[in-house]
Amino acid sequence: MKYKIFGTMILLINVVGFSFFCINAALAVNYFSLETNPPCQILLEREFQEEIIFSGDSVFIEQTSDVIQEKYKLGFDYFAELRGLGRTGSIHKVLGGDDLVLVIHDRDLPCRALLSVVSDEMLLANRQYASDFNGVEKIDNGSAQNQEILNNEILPMDNEPPEIVMSAILNEGKQGIIRGRVTDESGVAELIIDGSKVILGINGNFEFKTFVPSSGLEVEVKATDIRGFTAIAFASFDRNENNLAPLLTFDRLNPLGKKVQSKPAALALIVGVAKYENTNAKALFADNDALMFRDFASAVLGIPESRIHTLINSGADERKLYLSLKNWLSRAVKQNQSDVYIFFAGHGLASDDGEQMYLLPYDGAPELLDRTAILREELFDDIASANPRSVTVFLDTCYSGTTRSTDMLIASRPIAIKALKQSVPDGFTVMTAAAGDQTAKPLEEAKHGLFSYFLMKGMEGEADANKDNQITAGELHSYVQTNVIQQSSGSQTPELQGDADRVLVQFQ
Numbered sequence: 001m002k003y004k005i006f007g008t009m010i011l012l013i014n015v016v017g018f019s020f021f022c023i024n025a026a027l028a029v030n031y032f033s034l035e036t037n038p039p040c041q042i043l044l045e046r047e048f049q050e051e052i053i054f055s056g057d058s059v060f061i062e063q064t065s066d067v068i069q070e071k072y073k074l075g076f077d078y079f080a081e082l083r084g085l086g087r088t089g090s091i092h093k094v095l096g097g098d099d100l101v102l103v104i105h106d107r108d109l110p111c112r113a114l115l116s117v118v119s120d121e122m123l124l125a126n127r128q129y130a131s132d133f134n135g136v137e138k139i140d141n142g143s144a145q146n147q148e149i150l151n152n153e154i155l156p157m158d159n160e161p162p163e164i165v166m167s168a169i170l171n172e173g174k175q176g177i178i179r180g181r182v183t184d185e186s187g188v189a190e191l192i193i194d195g196s197k198v199i200l201g202i203n204g205n206f207e208f209k210t211f212v213p214s215s216g217l218e219v220e221v222k223a224t225d226i227r228g229f230t231a232i233a234f235a236s237f238d239r240n241e242n243n244l245a246p247l248l249t250f251d252r253l254n255p256l257g258k259k260v261q262s263k264p265a266a267l268a269l270i271v272g273v274a275k276y277e278n279t280n281a282k283a284l285f286a287d288n289d290a291l292m293f294r295d296f297a298s299a300v301l302g303i304p305e306s307r308i309h310t311l312i313n314s315g316a317d318e319r320k321l322y323l324s325l326k327n328w329l330s331r332a333v334k335q336n337q338s339d340v341y342i343f344f345a346g347h348g349l350a351s352d353d354g355e356q357m358y359l360l361p362y363d364g365a366p367e368l369l370d371r372t373a374i375l376r377e378e379l380f381d382d383i384a385s386a387n388p389r390s391v392t393v394f395l396d397t398c399y400s401g402t403t404r405s406t407d408m409l410i411a412s413r414p415i416a417i418k419a420l421k422q423s424v425p426d427g428f429t430v431m432t433a434a435a436g437d438q439t440a441k442p443l444e445e446a447k448h449g450l451f452s453y454f455l456m457k458g459m460e461g462e463a464d465a466n467k468d469n470q471i472t473a474g475e476l477h478s479y480v481q482t483n484v485i486q487q488s489s490g491s492q493t494p495e496l497q498g499d500a501d502r503v504l505v506q507f508q
Contacts, residue, residue: 029120031060047084161229176212176237184225212237255299266339267307273346284442286345289452333386340388348397398440429498454483469507474500
């Protein structure tokens with residue numbers, strides 16, 4: 001809303017020595033003393049006549065003059081109404097300021113002047129060109145000189161309230177924040193937000209913080225300038241808690257928490273396929289699982305970086321997988337010395353009778369398992385033929401035909417298949433994400449497979465149940481199984497085959 005006034009005369013008032021409302025009461029008479037220019041003198045003389053005293057370049061008004069009447073205080077240390085013959089004005093001091101300001105409303109004579117408070121003794125000392133208080137030299141209102149002064153010194157009039165600009169209204173949880181700026185040509189006296197005074201910065205900038213209840217909040221922003229004009233704006237906050245579901249959070253995985261013993265002869269083959277060439281069914285976050293497990297393989301299992309081979313998405317097609325097994329792994333193994341670790345995250349599928357289990361490479365076709373997928377039994381045989389000291393296999397997959405997002409790998413087989421449990425070769429320890437007829441699920445909040453997340457979380461040290469600075473396969477499986485069953489509401493149960501006493505992680 002805009003407010004309009006006509007002709008405003010503003011006089012800046014400088015308090016000399018002490019504020020005018022704390023003047024020594026022992027003095028007989030006190031005066032407001034104004035050092036002003038001819039246009040202001042014209043207006044003062046016209047409006048207040050015998051109530052003002054001219055002495056040299058100064059103008060005086062007695063504090064007890066009939067034209068000065070204290071009326072109200074609003075954002076000021078002091079506010080008094082000033083009444084002339086045809087105009088009204090005010091004398092006031094802004095909260096926290098040092099200047100007194102005289103404002104007189106007039107259409108044609110805006111002006112500015114300094115003002116201080118003096119006693120009658122000081123007034124006598126200042127009267128260098130006056131014979132007595134009543135002998136004042138008048139100024140010719142109609143002179144050409146005064147008219148020229150008026151034309152040259154009339155200042156632009158500020159007839160508007162302050163401008164409030166709120167640049168940001170935002171929520172940070174339960175706290176509401178308003179940032180903005182208040183400006184006014186004549187100066188801002190105060191800013192009140194939600195009933196509290198807010199301190200402005202040098203350029204009128206401000207920031208206000210408040211608690212926002214669940215039901216929301218509307219806040220009033222009110223700015224008043226030194227002339228008493230007020231602008232009001234409103235800011236609304238809404239927490240929207242009625243539409244928010246409670247969120248679960250899980251700690252980020254961190255393989256660097258503890259120092260471990262290195263295994264110079266160990267090696268790892270890591271595979272993660274989230275997107276497939278011949279099926280639209282995705283294995284959500286499987287590539288994230290593999291990339292993260294690569295860091296756990298080096299930092300927690302102690303495997304040298306140069307002995308870790310990783311295949312991700314299109315890099316894990318059938319040809320590359322077989323070459324990795326028959327070429328790289330068989331050559332890298334130090335017979336009877338190397339501990340081999342296999343990690344696979346992606347789709348698995350069982351044959352129709354449930355007797356064979358396959359791992360699906362990037363270019364594998366679910367309809368042609370025996371031609372395009374990798375038979376788990378053959379995978380284990382190829383690894384065993386390299387004569388490693390031990391083999392540990394982590395499979396974040398299932399064989400039921402359903403996926404992490406509960407899609408079916410083969411549309412014509414809508415019923416989940418139950419894979420029959422198979423034996424594992426001597427020296428193998430195999431940990432799988434789910435039972436033969438279950439689905440390996442994702443952990444959406446962590447952006448990992450449910451099995452993979454708790455597998456690696458346990459390897460950080462949380463699976464060390466007896467606190468002996470080492471984690472066995474049995475301890476790790478127990479930790480993973482407990483957490484996966486809880487988070488899947490009992491629909492996914494990780495399984496372990498092989499040596500439960502095998503030490504997988506050794507902390508220093």
